[in-house]
Amino acid sequence: MTDWGGGYITDITYLTGWYRQQSPSLLALTCLLNGVEASIPAGDEPVQVLELGCGQGFASLLLAASNPSWRITAIDFNPAHIAAARAWAAEARLENVTFLEADFATLAEDPLARDIPQADFVTLHGIWSGIAPAAQDGIVRLLRDKVRPGGVVHVSYNVLPAWGPRMGLQRIIHDSGRLLAGRSDRQVEEGIKLAQGLVAAQAFNLRNPASTGQILDQLASLPVPYLAHEFMNENWRPCFMRDVAAAFAGAKLEWVGAGHLIENFPELTLTAPQLAIQQRFDDPLMRELIKDMCIDRALRHDVFVRGARRITPAIRDATLMDVSLGMAVPADELPFEVAVPVGKIELSRTFYLPVARAMADAPMHVRDLLNAEGVEGRKDNPAEMVGIMVGLGFAELATRPGVGTGAAAMRLNQVTLRRMMRTENINRPVAAASLCMGTAIPLTLLELFVSDQVRRGNADASYIADLLGIGAVEGTTIESVLRTRIPVLRAAGVI
Ligand SMILES: C[S@@+](CC[C@H](N)C(=O)[O-])C[C@H]1O[C@@H](n2cnc3c(N)ncnc32)[C@H](O)[C@@H]1O
Known part of the structure; x- marks a missing residue:
């Protein structure tokens, strides 16, 4: 391994992927659902987006191509990633995305940072818990300088306590892999094989079924570049949510809500006894800790804002009524028994089926969906309908309905x-x-x-x-x- 990585692997490129929690419209929706003002970017607004740790840039390329009036700046320190992303952008003739090669540990103080515009939306997917403290501190300094007032920030990370029982597993894969092979992809393969051997040999600390045998089986089916970037970093460190919020406070960022949209609905996330304990606290971060103790979810997505402007439920609902939704699955295949963090729940067929059918051919305003023919149920609760349809991936916000393909x-x-x-x-x-x-x-x-x-x-x-x-x-x-x-x-x- 070369030493410019500061402990992060640099010999294997990351895979290309799209994670919808990075979508600015979804981030704005998270703010609205939590009673914080945010505008869902629409039309030809000149929105500025910054992606930190962009890998080969697929997410930024998709956002740039879907929104020609936006300007996207995407940063990564691996030159192989930046070269690949620039070549891809050039091939697609995208001129509204810039890929920069820079290290977060030093970027905030680098003259290069002067050219990075203040952003309306910033996303950091899959980086925070894999990098050294110096790079985390540098990210906070960059956020302090580059998030505009009112700007929204997304971050995802491996969260504690979910990762607690799996920390031994990560350590044995990492340490043994590094001794058994040269390149990071081979290292992670060797490390996983060694851990499987230890499970078979009944190693006491690899016997927790929630953390090891099952996880190792799942790991075996995942792409090796993903596993290398997940397991082979020297500074890999899962975190408690409050610690991430404390770090982000250094950039005047306030926690607004969960990036997994469904988690913003307490009744869909916790059981009644869990809720009773959670609601003894007003402190939102304490509430999140109780949630993190209760649910089985190892990667957390959070949304922060710089300068939260609170809005009333009436203003939130009026805003949501004007939003448009389009289907992401066939309307007639909408499932009515769905899995949410608290378990399986039933969706009302007489409410959701007519809503889905109404937008089957083209996106539609929420106010029209709630009043579509045949809809039975509450027509005055756009937050719940939008939260369920978008949160479960059945629909997406449509920010320019009717404009054609682009x-x-x-x-x-x-x-x-x-x-x-x-x-x-x-x-x-x-x-x-x-x-x-x-x-x-x-x-x-x-x-x-x-x-x-x-x-x-x-x-x-x-x-x-x-x-x-x-x-x-x-x-x-x-x-x-x-x-x-x-x-x-x-x-x-x-x-
Ligand atoms: C797990 S990948 C995630 C990539 C992308 N966000 C995605 O989800 O597809 C983490 C990325 O952070 C980059 N990275 C790690 N440390 C960095 C640093 N100190 N400065 C800039 N980029 C860094 C890596 O090169 C890698 O592309």
Whole structure:
């Protein structure tokens, strides 16, 4: 390992992925649901977005292509990541995204930082708990200088106590892997094999079923670059939420809510006895600690704001009524028994099915959805409807309904397809840019391929199968993609 990484691995590039918690519209929605003013960016607003620790830049590329009037600045210290991201942006001819190579430990004091504009939205996905304290401190100094008043910040990290029982596992994988192999990907593979051997040999401290055997089985199915970046960093350190909030307070950032939208609804997150204990406290951070003690979730997403302006529930609801939603799944396949942190719950079929059907063909305003034909139930609670539909991934906010596909979004989607079809599994989750939604739409590489064919006027399943040299992909037929997914992707502005 070279020494410029400050303990973070630099010999294996990270994989490309889209994490919807990074979407500015979702971050603004989190603020609104928690009674804090934020505008969901729409139309041609000149929004500034900053991504810290961008890897190969896929999230920033998607946001740039979906929002031509935004300016995105994305930073990472690994030159292989920045070179890949710049090449991808050039191929898609995206001019509203800038990729900078810089180390957070020193960037705030570097003359390079002068050119970084103050941001309306900042995201840090998958970096905070993997880096050295010097880099964390540097991030806080950068946030202090680069978040505009009212700006919103997202951060995700491995959280305690969920990671507590797994800390021994991480340490044995990390330390043994480093002695057994050279490159980080080989190291993590060797470390996992060694840990599996110890589980089989009944090592006492690897016997907790919640933390080890089960986790090792799950790990074996994950991509090796992900595992290397998760397990092989010298400074890997899961954190308590209050400690992250204390660090961010150094940049005048105040915690607003959970990035997993559903977690902002206490009744969907905790049981009645857990809630009774939680509600003895007014302190929001204490409430979050009690939540973190109760639920099975190892990666936390949080949303902070610099200068929270509180709004009343009436103002929040009036704002949400004007928001537009579009479906992310086929309306007639909406499940009515759904998993939330507290367990399985039933959704009202007579409320949610008519709502979903009303927006099946095109995004619609929340006020119209609540008053759509056949909707039975509360029509005065937009927060719950939007929270459930968006929080469970059934719908996305649509920030420019009716605008069509968007040239930059289509260019990026084609480049994504061209690049990934060469090397990646066709069932791999990817994402497509959409001008109409103003964010990325999750889909598989196969669905992206079929969408592209449909856009070119080829909607024949056997023709598409011939192009791919296959009929079915692990049970998914091209016919079923054409029948169920293409209408959703068309309504979402991907076609
Ligand atoms: C786990 S990856 C996450 C990448 C991306 N956010 C994603 O989720 O796909 C963490 C990233 O942080 C970058 N990184 C780590 N330490 C850094 C530092 N001190 N300065 C700048 N970037 C750093 C790494 O190169 C890596 O790309």
